[in-house]
Amino acid sequence: MPQVSAAGTIAAYYSIGAEPDTRRLIFALWKRGSYVVLPVLLPDGDLDWASYEGPDSLAAGPHGLLQPTEPVRGPGTVARADVVLVPALAVDARGYRLGRGGGSYDRALARVGEQVPTIALLYDDELLPSVPTEPHDQRVRVVARPGAGLTFTGAAG
Numbered sequence: 001m002p003q004v005s006a007a008g009t010i011a012a013y014y015s016i017g018a019e020p021d022t023r024r025l026i027f028a029l030w031k032r033g034s035y036v037v038l039p040v041l042l043p044d045g046d047l048d049w050a051s052y053e054g055p056d057s058l059a060a061g062p063h064g065l066l067q068p069t070e071p072v073r074g075p076g077t078v079a080r081a082d083v084v085l086v087p088a089l090a091v092d093a094r095g096y097r098l099g100r101g102g103g104s105y106d107r108a109l110a111r112v113g114e115q116v117p118t119i120a121l122l123y124d125d126e127l128l129p130s131v132p133t134e135p136h137d138q139r140v141r142v143v144a145r146p147g148a149g150l151t152f153t154g155a156a157g
Helices: 002-006 023-031 074-078 104-109
Strands: 009-011 035-041 047-051 059-060 065-070 083-084 088-091 117-121 144-145 149-152
Touching: 009 059, 009 074, 023 035, 035 065, 035 104, 047 074, 047 104, 074 104, 083 104
Parallel strands: 009 035, 009 083, 083 117, 117 144
Antiparallel strands: 035 047, 059 065, 144 149
16 A cells, blocks of 8 residues: 555554464564554553564563553554554454454544554455444454455445
8 A cells, every 4th residue: 555655653563363463564664664653551441652663672561462662652642643553353344343342442543533544454254244343443444464455445535
């Protein structure tokens, strides 16, 4: 996507478990000169954000997460990103995503402007006709899958 190539600031996440691997992507974005911020899970379940300064700048956090050790920049930092990469277990054609149930990314996505690409990274079989939704759920605008490439969702503006 041209928006990713031109992005100065990218809010991303460091994958864990069976999630599509973001580690090499984050390192490559950082090495090319993008300012990459990663989430820091707050006690209330919201997300703060801190700079990624290479693999050695990460430490163990709650729920098996690796989080940046740099000073946090505030939950509103995600609103200043040019692109936001979002984890998901599945996404439907309308852009609703299934997360892990804590609502952390729904809160973060609510802060992101309508023109900012919000991209869920999925495996090919995780784009579904529908997923269960709740009133607080936020949508993603794009789904990226290894075999199918980019799919723009009903949330695309």
